[in-house]
Amino acid sequence: MSRTAFNRRFADDAACAAHLFEKRWPNGFVCPTCRSQKAWALETKPFTYECTACHRQTSVTAGTIFHRSKVALTTWFQAIYAIASHSNGISALQLQAQLGLGSYKTAWLMLQKLRRAMVDPDRSLLEDLVEVDASDIPFRTKSDPIAGGQGRSPVGKLHIIGAIELSPDGLPRRIRLAPLADFTAASIGGFVTSAVTPGATLLSDGFSSYRGLAGFFHRRKIVGSMAAHVLLPWIHRVFANFKRWALGTYHGVRKPHLRRYLDEFVFR
Numbered sequence: 001m002s003r004t005a006f007n008r009r010f011a012d013d014a015a016c017a018a019h020l021f022e023k024r025w026p027n028g029f030v031c032p033t034c035r036s037q038k039a040w041a042l043e044t045k046p047f048t049y050e051c052t053a054c055h056r057q058t059s060v061t062a063g064t065i066f067h068r069s070k071v072a073l074t075t076w077f078q079a080i081y082a083i084a085s086h087s088n089g090i091s092a093l094q095l096q097a098q099l100g101l102g103s104y105k106t107a108w109l110m111l112q113k114l115r116r117a118m119v120d121p122d123r124s125l126l127e128d129l130v131e132v133d134a135s136d137i138p139f140r141t142k143s144d145p146i147a148g149g150q151g152r153s154p155v156g157k158l159h160i161i162g163a164i165e166l167s168p169d170g171l172p173r174r175i176r177l178a179p180l181a182d183f184t185a186a187s188i189g190g191f192v193t194s195a196v197t198p199g200a201t202l203l204s205d206g207f208s209s210y211r212g213l214a215g216f217f218h219r220r221k222i223v224g225s226m227a228a229h230v231l232l233p234w235i236h237r238v239f240a241n242f243k244r245w246a247l248g249t250y251h252g253v254r255k256p257h258l259r260r261y262l263d264e265f266v267f268r
């Protein structure tokens with residue numbers, strides 16, 4: 001949809017609310033408490049319906065990131081359009097300019113909320129054959145452009161871990177990425193069990209933290225001095241692309257927001 005068509009379709013808050021109503025109740029209103037299908041639209045509260053049976057009041061925005069926001073629905077919708085149409089992502093500064101927002105902080109908070117909403121927390125676990133590996137990325141502090149420690153030093157580096165599901169012919173299907181606190185078996189195991197179905201086959205570098213994970217089959221791919229990027233090609237390509245994308249779009253990664261950047265990258 002072109003920007004003009006989008007702005008015409010969602011010209012005011014009522015049009016945005018009607019869209020949310022349609023998504024939420026495609027077959028008409030249903031009370032979340034008593035399942036009654038009859039309700040009055042309240043005149044005193046915008047886009048809120050009161051069930052005629054149990055009198056519960058339900059807003060079309062309940063349970064969404066728009067709920068109780070001071071930002072108008074039209075502005076939220078335009079932000080979503082802006083994010084979706086910038087293939088490499090959009091910065092808070094760009095969003096502020098494009099939407100004509102008075103405050104940088106508002107633009108920044110909207111972006112954070114939208115990034116979170118992009119990832120469905122109920123998505124299913126990876127199956128079959130799964131490449132898994134960890135990596136370090138340099139992070140940005142307030143003052144320096146890029147802080148990067150040398151060698152194994154943890155200073156200025158963030159750990160990330162990723163898993164990628166492969167089809168039977170070895171092509172990538174789905175990705176999961178997350179921040180990693182450290183390289184202990186507990187941290188690595190926590191990620192693997194939250195991302196991968198028990199019984200799947202893990203392709204790893206054979207690091208003991210992976211081998212110790214019960215409930216998975218293990219296929220160790222790294223032998224001797226062969227480089228990880230040769231034997232686990234897909235997950236290493238993902239790490240490289242993430243670093244390049246974060247540098248290009250956000251001019252580096254800031255530590256507190258790592259998870260959201262990872263979520264947005266996986267979404268894209």
Ligand SMILES: [Zn+2]
Nearest residue numbers: 031034051054
């Ligand atoms: Zn009811």
